[in-house]
Amino acid sequence: MRDPYVKLEIIKEVGYIEFFHPAHNSLPGDILAELAQTITAAGDNDAIKVIVLKSGGDRTFCAGASFNELININDEATGKVFFSGFANVINAMRKCPKFIIGRVQGKTVGGGVGLAAATDYCMATKFASIKLSELNIGIGPFVVGPAIERKMGLSAMSQIAIDANTFYSPEFAKDKGLYTHVFDSTEALDEAVKTTAEHLCTYNTEAMLEMKKVFWKGTDHWDTLLAERAATSGRLVLSDFTKEKLKGFK
Template identity: 75%
Template sequence: MEPYVKLTNKNSVGYIEFFHPAHNSLPGNLLSELARSITNAGEDESIKVIVLKSGGDRTFCAGASFEELVSINDDETGKIFFSGFANVINAMRKCPKFIIGRVQGKTVGGGVGLASATDYCMATKFASIKLSELNVGIGPFVVGPAVQRKLGLSAMSQIAIDANTFYSAEWAKNKGLFTEVYETTEALDEAVVAFAKNLCAYNPKAMSEMKTMFWRGTEDWDQLLIQRAKISGRLVLSEFTKDKLQSYK
């Protein structure tokens, strides 16, 4: 199947779904489409609540595109590449509507950042998480603020340092990333639909004001995440990271 990002409106719920055959990894063009879809859904008055999901039954998101990562050869390209997730997180942050995360499977790196930037995240027991960036000589600089905001500094630093380990969905729930963990994808989907329907009965203006309250203190993220993207863009050019990436090819 071809990669895609699509937005569909079902009963006032905007379902934003992304897909890539490489375990739902996200190249720059899909990240741009994702950020644009989130912004459009936020501006669409017929949509009251948003659900962020990925296609397929297995991996939620494998993070950044490996093919694009290995092709970076200068600072500016690196900054633009890592700014992709920054733009999506900032679009989610500034969206005036609650975003429900639907995480059906494993999520890595930037995918953990996307899950963390949702306002209410639901998952299956298969949705283990890993921040793998240190493995290739960089770090979770861009997604770090979103992950830290949800998990706290202690838990975020734990999974960022222990970059080889998948942490269970139950661990992620205990740390505050997931609100509930379900046995099957079917049970997850039923719960997401029911919860979204419930939110649609609330006052949209009240939900918008609540979202602003929840995200207070992140007003500098437009600048902060781009600064972080520059750090990652610089590190990816290091001899260590170049050698590491080549060993994975």
């Protein structure tokens, strides 16, 4: 088993941020915190003009929050901290002054869909289906919902949130605006990500910064909003319904 990590590699002015966890890239709080910090630092690094967000491994982009941590939540304060993990990463991506390109090589669930939605330009493979499974255990995609709604629209977000047992195809995600392109292989995806990122590095950095402000207009309240959403999830995870559901996963 490989150890979890977050790493940053700079190649030709592109900052490649990669996260990994052996449990299908499900992310515990410490890795989420490191990821948020790495994104913020890359945004402040003058050696980087464009950022690529990717995950390690071949199969799953991100399986969401760590289930091992979820089942051990016993009070609302701990619950809010737990669910704030993805909120902090999304807000770091939102505030980052540089374009973030998403590279989604495989399935993504829950918080992972939120990460994909918070990128500025996201490409994927034909294996990159998406699912919001939170309602299955008595909570909901409250924290990641604003990012997904912003990118895919309320109708599409509502559909996949309610149909919590279904993986939706990459083509659905592309049609709804989550992905810009869907490729037949990881190799083709990686080549497209590299080409796109390096070409963006030839653009005016000031113009890209101003465009990013346009893209994220109307989200200045998200620090407060996502904290409130995290508190909602932290309360619901303590419900009798959720506790009973989680017993089946222990």
